[in-house]
Amino acid sequence: MLGLFKVLGWLRVHFVSPARLRELGVLGLNERNVACISAHNPRRSFPSVDDKLQTKLLAQDYGIATPALLGVIRHQAEIVRFERHLPAGGGFVIKPAEGSGGKGILVIQGVFDGCYLKSSGELISRQAVQHHLSNLISGLYSLGGQPDAAIIERLIQSSSDFTDFSFEGVPDIRVIVYHGYPVMAMMRLSTRASDGKANLHQGAIGVGIDLTLGTAIQAVQHDRPILLHPDTGSDLHKLRIENWQHLLELSARCYDMTGLGYLGADLVVDAELGPLLLELNARPGLAIQMANGLGLKSRLKLIDQHRAKLKGPAEPYKERVSLAQGLFTMQVCSAPPANVE
């Protein structure tokens, strides 16, 4: 009997009842797959986001800035001469065009006597880079295992605002855009555990961002709340993103570009070039709810209600952003009062 109570107590501490989650408007993976992705993302629009090269070209057409494309390698035979795509100085990134979940991304800070410096500080040989390219083109990281293309991009220079908040890697900003309205945002900060990558499931930190102010709401690592960055020790609540309005508008325009109703836009802030579109995601994950301490579903519902009232042509992106900001500031009351300068 006592054991049963213990088990129940353990369950209560570590688990939450489905009714409570529903009350909080939390979106689950099953519901995301059926009600968000299948219902709002037309299949024919997927290639424009699954293939990063297409996304890049599309973004150019729409005047959205992306990291500079240095070269594309499609065939094994071209790998030997991959160096001709490299910049004269500075770092570069090799990505699979159809990769997913940050797999197969190789970040090189610089080249020193024929050796390549990874963002983790490790030096790897030229042969290792070629090997990575060969795997990538064979389709090891692509969604269905088909042959892939390697994209070589200029390395982004992280804005100095974030140096205290990120360990080695460049932090990026994920905005969930629902039918063109930004509904939730977070910043992903790399840590030593995440090997300098901004992947949450590898141990990067997710910081929820207030849609109106561009300031931190709360932070999580491995889906559990955290106050200080484990490597730099800085107070995560002090995080503040400059030029926030511009970033949000950038994300909202991605909807016009792709026509995907449920979209995750990944943005970065370059020290020289300012906000850039890194990539788009037709199946954005749900960790953003943890970072914001809020359920997505209630926000999606508000947008749905607004769209139902809407008649005539779709709103332009500026109006969509300000509407979303108006809708969702009232909601945020769990934001700590600090960090207002």
Place this chain on the structure above:
Amino acid sequence: MSLGRSALLWTAVVLVLLGGLHTAWRHFVHQVPLLPGSQETYWDLEARVEMEAKGVPVKVRLAIPQSQPGFLMGSEHTASPGFGVSFVEGDQRFVEWSIRSALGKQWLYYRVQFKFDARQQVAAVGVAPGLLVSTWSLPLQAAAGQVLRRAWQESADPFSLAKALAEQLGDRRNQNGRLLVSEMTAAEAMVNLLNDAKVPARVLYGLALEDGRRRQALQQLVQVFDGANWQLFALGTGANAGMNVTGKDYLLWQQEAGPILEVLGAEGSGVSFSMLATHEPASSSVDALEIKDALLSLSIHSLPISEQTMFKTLLLLPLGALVIVVLRVFVGLKTSGTFMPLLIALAFLEMSLVAGLITFLLLVGAGLVLRQLLAYLNLLLVARVAAVIVCVVGLIALFAVVSFHTGISDGMKVTLFPMIILAWTIERMSILWEEEGALEVFKQGGGSLVTATVAFLLMDIYEVRYWMFNFLGLQLVVLALILVVGSYTGYRLLELWRFSPLADQPLNKE
């Protein structure tokens, strides 16, 4: 949304109804039992008559059995080149062969199938033979009197008397019993003793049933009457000595005392018996009859045996797929490769669970080490996976040889693992290890093994295998379940843990 959902629900309901109807039809019309417990034993018996014909008309008369307590007679037929055949029905059945002229060695065959009938639908009732006055020789008379007196005191009725007598006659240390058996067979001595005690009894010939025996002879059994009821007793020193064997391990070849084989016009005649037992599910005899409407009843049983065994596994696959869907949608387990665990579970089915798990872990572990060595060679991806396939095949051969020489028979079945899938699993796990660390590998590997184990445990249940094989309608029910599970949009079990920090947030609706 709601339209799609109701359409889905109606589809599921229709599928379940169709499946249920087909199942009910199979059960009520084709009489396929709902539970597999009733496995039937069939005995195929063959009597071979051998003789040397001398060129004159030959007439052969062989006593043949009929349904009796414990055994129901099925089909019977004879094989006898050039002989005319006729069956003589009556209290004692005979088959008669005749030929105008034959020369040289002749063989005649009589085959019959009996179904073991545990419920004993034929009652052990018959007409008792008359009592004979026994004529013991003088030295035996005293011994017979002593044996009978002791047995009489230890017994209450004719059957217990017979049992007591049979025990004494079978006991080697019993002087009187040994004396009696020295002059006549134990069965004859027992009948004489029983007649002395005014109990009707007779010696009948029967067959001791043992699977796969050939060239057997009939044995003497003692049929003891109590009024019209009778029981059979086997004598001798075997396991059944002195026991009531009615309807158990002995089949009565004759119903009345008399000769088994009578031959006119030939010499050197003899009869020997062989037998074979087959165990089949109760439904098979039904299915043999329904081949005519096989297409309509969609019975796998109408296919040749070799195809049937293939379908036995194939028809389990939908269940395994259902397990994977359920674990994914309701629990949220991560697996490496969506349906890879199902193939692993199929391999487990052929081995045992523990042996399967151990060999899987050994194979993947050894494969990961080999894959690391291959990584130094900087091969193209396809070539590397192909090399891993060769290594996996080599490992499997090594396991089989080692397990054979150490006497582990399960290890021999490792060939059943899906090798190509294993090679890809090894490749992906190795990449996962490099990119995301060992923890993620153990998460996905563990998830795969848990899923495979659950699928195996479900598919390994004997009743489940029986249902899926005999009631094809259940496939529709499984399909309906997959559809319904696939439309679940609620939270996964692991999400209740993942999202638990959110529960501490205050509600945001003012």
